[in-house]
Amino acid sequence: MIRHHPSEDLLLAHFQGRLTEGPSLAMEVHLERCAHCRNEMKLLSLVGGALLENADGVGLSDDAIELAMARIERPYEPAPPQSAVKAKPFLQGFDLPESLTKRVISRYWVGPGVWIAPVATPSAPKKSKTYLLSVAPGMVMPEHGHGGAEMTMVLAGGFSDAAGDYDGGDFIEKAAEDVHAPASDPTEGCLCLITHELPIRPLTLLGKLLKPLARI
Amino acid sequence: MIEPDTDMAGHASPETGGDEALIRAIAEHRDRDAYRALFVRFAPRLKAFVMGQGLSAGEAEDLAQEAMLSVWRKAHLFDPRRAAASTWIYTIARNLRIDAARKARRIHDMPDELTRSLQSEDRGPDADDAMIGAEAAAEVRHHIHALPAEQKEVLRLSFYEDLSHGDIAAALNLPLGTVKSRLRLALARLKGLIGVPASEGGQI
Numbered sequence: 342m343i344r345h346h347p348s349e350d351l352l353l354a355h356f357q358g359r360l361t362e363g364p365s366l367a368m369e370v371h372l373e374r375c376a377h378c379r380n381e382m383k384l385l386s387l388v389g390g391a392l393l394e395n396a397d398g399v400g401l402s403d404d405a406i407e408l409a410m411a412r413i414e415r416p417y418e419p420a421p422p423q424s425a426v427k428a429k430p431f432l433q434g435f436d437l438p439e440s441l442t443k444r445v446i447s448r449y450w451v452g453p454g455v456w457i458a459p460v461a462t463p464s465a466p467k468k469s470k471t472y473l474l475s476v477a478p479g480m481v482m483p484e485h486g487h488g489g490a491e492m493t494m495v496l497a498g499g500f501s502d503a504a505g506d507y508d509g510g511d512f513i514e515k516a517a518e519d520v521h522a523p524a525s526d527p528t529e530g531c532l533c534l535i536t537h538e539l540p541i542r543p544l545t546l547l548g549k550l551l552k553p554l555a556r557i
Numbered sequence: 558m559i560e561p562d563t564d565m566a567g568h569a570s571p572e573t574g575g576d577e578a579l580i581r582a583i584a585e586h587r588d589r590d591a592y593r594a595l596f597v598r599f600a601p602r603l604k605a606f607v608m609g610q611g612l613s614a615g616e617a618e619d620l621a622q623e624a625m626l627s628v629w630r631k632a633h634l635f636d637p638r639r640a641a642a643s644t645w646i647y648t649i650a651r652n653l654r655i656d657a658a659r660k661a662r663r664i665h666d667m668p669d670e671l672t673r674s675l676q677s678e679d680r681g682p683d684a685d686d687a688m689i690g691a692e693a694a695a696e697v698r699h700h701i702h703a704l705p706a707e708q709k710e711v712l713r714l715s716f717y718e719d720l721s722h723g724d725i726a727a728a729l730n731l732p733l734g735t736v737k738s739r740l741r742l743a744l745a746r747l748k749g750l751i752g753v754p755a756s757e758g759g760q761i
């Protein structure tokens with residue numbers, strides 16, 4: 342059961358289209374699995390529609406209706422569905438949406454039991470990073486702080502830190518000043534989608550050694 | 558609960574069910590009169606709505622035209638049990654606006670279904686999703702009218718002008734916490750009215 346959800350602020354921002362590409366992707370992946378948050382979004386649409394109906398209209402140009410009636414007469418073929426892009430072998434076996442897997446080309450190991458796969462986000466701001474992180478069972482990640490906000494979407498397995506335990510479907514937002522040392526689930530390990538605004542600041546020496554290799 | 562108006566003559570009526578019936582006529586019979594009636598009702602409102610979000614009159618009218626064309630082409634996908642006509646049309650327009658803004662920012666050309674929210678009209682129904690249809694929308698409309706003025710104002714700024722909590726706080730010269738709680742109160746009241754509980758799932 343999903344226990345950690347995006348905040349109301351974040352849901353509203355996503356609804357308004359104000360999120361950049363990384364956070365937007367993390368939100369979409371969470372919404373795909375979470376009926377509670379989908380219903381929140383539905384309510385926002387409902388309010389938007391009600392406000393639309395209550396609104397006073399603004400005058401259209403003189404030929405607007407004729408233009409509209411002419412346009413519907415044009416022949417229209419809906420675009421054929423794009424052929425599915427097969428997920429890379431290292432991603433198969435997880436139930437991941439194609440919208441995510443099609444953005445992942447390769448992974449690289451950053452140490453025993455830990456790999457990272459960059460997630461393509463062409464329109465994201467320069468200093469942000471979005472990637473998949475896979476951690477083998479029972480490993481502790483180096484303690485790190487966050488230069489900017491970080492969002493984590495747990496895709497499989499789980500992890501714990503001082504603030505709580507997190508499982509598949511959970512969405513966690515960490516602020517810039519939060520520092521933590523996450524530990525992966527002792528049996529299943531953890532696969533997460535992570536997006537953050539500035540490079541992560543590792544606090545321990547091991548973390549500092551790891552950082553150039555991981556390129557995060 | 559308000560009974561839907563099932564008049565099939567295609568006349569737009571302000572009562573619940575009129576717009577839904579128009580869309581059904583478009584889906585089932587390609588009814589041009591129904592489309593014209595729907596266009597006259599919604600295009601001016603869409604234009605007004607989108608102009609509040611920083612688009613010029615010309616851009617706003619273009620977007621209203623695109624949205625209504627989409628209504629014509631996708632009428633067969635509309636399910637009145639899951640959304641009111643106004644909710645569905647609002648969502649189409651919102652998705653178009655977000656897509657356009659993202660395309661303008663895009664560096665590389667990349668097909669991206671993610672610009673389409675999972676709230677979009679294309680997404681199939683899910684068993685857990687709340688059934689929030691036309692009746693609920695009518696209740697919401699009436700109750701937005703009845704909200705305290707300060708809650709209505711915060712709703713307007715959030716949905717018309719897409720402002721963040723911080724922007725609204727600055728615009729109204731209010732503490733951020735006050736803005737958040739007014740929006741939360743307004744939405745919580747509306748949620749209670751349409752029977753969507755705070756936890757998972759919901760039924761009218």
